[in-house]
Amino acid sequence: MVDIPLSALEVAMVQAGTRAVDTLRDTAAFAQELERLGYHRIWYAEHHHSPAIGAFPPVVLSAHSAASTSTVRLGSGGVLAPNHAPISLAEQFGTLAALHPDRIDLGIGRGPGTFDEATARALRRGAGPTTDAEYRDDVAAVLSFLVDEVALGPLPQPWLLASSAAGAALAAELGLPVAVAHHIRPENTRAVLDLYRTAFTPSRWCGQPRVLLCVEAVCAETEEEARRLVGPMDVVKAGLLKGIGDIPFPTPEEAAVHPFTEPERQALAGFRAQQAVGTPEAVVRRLGELARETGADELMLTTPVYAFRDRVRSYELIRKHVGA
Template identity: 85%
Template sequence: MIDIPLSALEVAMVQTGTRAVDTLRDTAAFAQELERLGYHRVWYAEHHHSPAIGAFPPVVLIAHAAAATSAIRLGSGGVLAPNHAPITLAEQFGTLAALHEDRIDLGVGRGPGTFDEATVRALRRGAGPATDSEYRDDVAAILAFLVEEVALGPLPEPWLLASSPAGAALAAELGLPVAVAHHIRPENTRAVVEHYRAAFAPSRWCARPRVLLCVETVCAETEEEAQWRGGPMNVVKAGLLKGIGDLPFPTPAEAAAHPFTEEEARALAGFRARQAVGTPETVVRRLAQLAEETGADELMLTTPVYDFRDRVGSYELIRKYLGEFPDVGSVEGRA
């Protein structure tokens, strides 16, 4: 069974046939539902120039959801450091932490959040992609500004997102908890976790290594229904395999009729096998296996399905199957 906290990553999918305002309305409702169900935190991701994922700034979504909830932690998963001035992120998240004490997380990542080169240049004011040293300097500056500029009030909890050993190395060097993107590059998970734990240096932010593992999770009453609901994201992933990042998020029926190549079908099957898709028993067993294999301190579930009620229903089924969630305070306090 699972004895660590469960959380959620919300990527704000804009479904075919709906408007961006509908997705924005659902973000607050989603946080309210997850709070009711007893999940630990909800994070929002930064994306740009995609018809499938809304270009909604995480800081705005966090503020919107925080105003509609009272206890669940909320944060970024993540804001992308190269796209922002470090002092701006420190001020924004410091303000959120002052308004919603002990509820705000600042998860920082590196990627541009888009495949569109013109958008990357616009975000970077004409500059090219950030180098390793520039990214490290940005993250270090964010942490320094948090202390220097907003230290009079409560601070957000900083995290570093990682999908490669390089990201793990930076999190370990700076003494930050790490959020491992198993839902993006599952083939790197073992190396990321091992490198992070081996190199971790304690800091004011984190006394010991802390690992959050993000897993794509689709739970339904039957295996067939889970596969049906997960179909739209398969279409988006097939496009990403070919470097196409501007595909819309289709309906399950449209996804079922999509003509995947044999190579795409093999790649998607291999990816799904490393995630958690199926009935409550199948999903919980898989999540428990991943937690044991990685020694994760927390699991974050991301459920990119078409219908809002189906997305919430996935989390409800897992909650019902598990019964009471573990006490977060006692779990996080473990050495």
């Protein structure tokens, strides 16, 4: 039983044989479909220089989808602070929140959003990776600018993304709700949550610990179909295990004949067991387990499958069976 809000993380996968503009055209339709299904919020992730993921700014996707929806919350999950001037982030999301009151989230993360070192340095205007202190100052500056300099009315709701102890500690220190990246580093989830809840300090943004857990969820009518749908992302993950971050997102047919090594198969199976993949009954059962085990206030589902209709169908099946 899942009795907490369900939301979605959209990473805008660019499928093999298609163009980035094709993925972009699906953005508003995806938001409209998930609003119809009753999902609480949709976040867009920031990525750069990837053949598998479109380099679409989260603030632009949020604005585009907000214009054609009316109730679903929209925002970044996340926009990456090291790549932007804090005042620019505050201005962009402050403006968006003024245009769409009480519907905009500002989820902030730290990573560069790319595996390409030249791209990462270009985003940072030649600077190297951000330090813990620099990241803290950037996040604090964004919050300050939101309130003191660019507030145009209702403010966006800030969140901090976390997949490690450092992110959890910063969210707790600043009194921000935390979005835990269980879909990236499930092995860190328990430690992140324990640290965050123990160290949390109330703020104007959040009076008590508030946890959103992001989970990879792929649902289909049969177990076999669900396994087919996760195949393309398995190929991408296998590349990441080898340190290769520029693998295109293949078709399910290409993924079905991909030569995985036995260690890759074991690693992928271990990761998948931490997520929610399978029939509606199996996925909803697993989501319920994760909600109980973590005490999450909300679950955010990310569904990196090849076809737009299959992605929407996965969300539809889950929503249909929640509470059933």
